[in-house]
Amino acid sequence: MWSRNAGDPVVTATEERLVTFNSGEQRLHGVLHLPQDDIRRALVFCHPFAEEKKCAHRTMVEAARGCAAAGCAVLRFDHRGCGDSAGSFGEFSLREWRMDIEAALDCAEAQTQSPVGLLGLRLGATLAAGVAESRPGVACLVLWEPIVNGARYIKQNLRRSMIKAMMTRHEGGEDSEGAASEAHALGEGTVDFDGYPVSEQMRQQMEDVDLLAGERDYTGPVLVLSLGARDEPHQALKDLANVYPRGTAIAVHQEPVWQRIGVIDADATVSTTVQWLSRLE
Amino acid sequence: MSDNQLKTQIKEMIVERLFLPVDPGEIEDDENLMESYEIDSVNLFEIVVGLEEEFEISVEDEDFSVDLFATIDSLAEYVEQKRG
Incomplete structure (x- = not known):
């Protein structure tokens, strides 16, 4: 052991x-x-x-x-x-x-x-x-x-982004308002997942996860x-x-x-x- | 649940979830949590999850503000308000 x-x-x-x-x-x-x-x-x-x-x-x-x-x-x-x-x-x-x-x-x-x-x-x-x-x-x-639960996971990650943005504002840094809720659209269905580009297909497959x-x-x-x-x-x-x-x-x-x-x-x-x-x- | 019981429960939840090396009773109700315990965005996320799971409330995105998470007093007031 x-x-x-x-x-x-x-x-x-x-x-x-x-x-x-x-x-x-x-x-x-x-x-x-x-x-x-x-x-x-x-x-x-x-x-x-x-x-x-x-x-x-x-x-x-x-x-x-x-x-x-x-x-x-x-x-x-x-x-x-x-x-x-x-x-x-x-x-x-x-x-x-x-x-x-x-x-x-x-x-x-x-x-x-x-x-x-x-x-x-x-x-x-x-x-x-x-x-x-x-x-x-x-x-x-x-x-x-x-x-x-994939849908909950996505929501939690977007929340994490929102909290980061809130803290950045609090500390006097630059930030885009409502960053998380807008999910940083990158075009063609790709979204910013806490700094990582996630395709629409990937996001959809994650949402479908329910073990x-x-x-x-x-x-x-x-x-x-x-x-x-x-x-x-x-x-x-x-x-x-x-x-x-x-x-x-x-x-x-x-x-x-x-x-x-x-x-x-x-x-x-x-x-x-x-x-x-x-x-x- | 009395106001004091609620605050004690919130302190216990925070100490447990953030693995803080303090006794929950040492946290003052009006103490600035972010300054005293160097709470960052990762910790705040854990607190949000803790509030939802342990107090069975839903923290709405539009409610997020630094003031809400500033003290035990502000958190307890929010939980009471959400519970109606």
Whole structure:
């Protein structure tokens, strides 16, 4: 079991290998974290969306190293239009990002020769849940604070922009009035999503997200982590876990690492995940 | 719920959601929250979500103002007003 006390040096995997693979016509970049000893299982990490990806980046790196130190290989990768991967952010839709996850699963299976599961944070968790429904053989599903309702997620992000604008005005900076409610139309249906251009297609697909609607076909083990200050999981995440035949919801006392750059300590979240994974063996 | 109970509940919500290293009872009702606790836009967003979830009110976009979030007094007044 992996655990680390605050202040201890980070445990690193013995090998971190840069990988590239194709998803359709796009070239995606990733990092494969390999355990020191035998690979017991593998996970593909699915990153969150836009600004949340940027804020959570370092945490995802630490989490991958923590999992690798516990015998679980991890493939972290950038979706098309993100990070080091090909393309521009505003060109793509969630459907294509699901294809990227499937390509990453193929890559991880080939590289590790192990059962491969999916771990996602926020919108990455939502996409992972979708892929697990349609692709046979996903070994397990770990959902860290998934976006359950896409319409609410969009509204919250627009609110965040509005609050930022309000604070900028308060501090005497320049600002466009009503920035968030106008959603910064960029033409051709593209909207400004807290600084990121989001196509009309992407926004519509996000609005359609509702993980609690309908049955879930995925029958593998599912861990839903509710990250925050509460002792109990959010009701929506409890409900989500209950939708799965083998779903478990756990609350972890965890600052929201996706909201602020510099919040990287996810020890509790990683150790809870690693413990759950170890029980699957 | 009395005025004091409401203010105590708001203080607890803020300390919990913002992971503030203070006892909720140490926050003065008329203390400027942004100055005392360096509350930024990320924190304010959390407070809005907390108000809606824990007090079952809907914070309207047009209600957003720095004054609303300035003190425990102003937040409690807003919650009472929204509850009618």
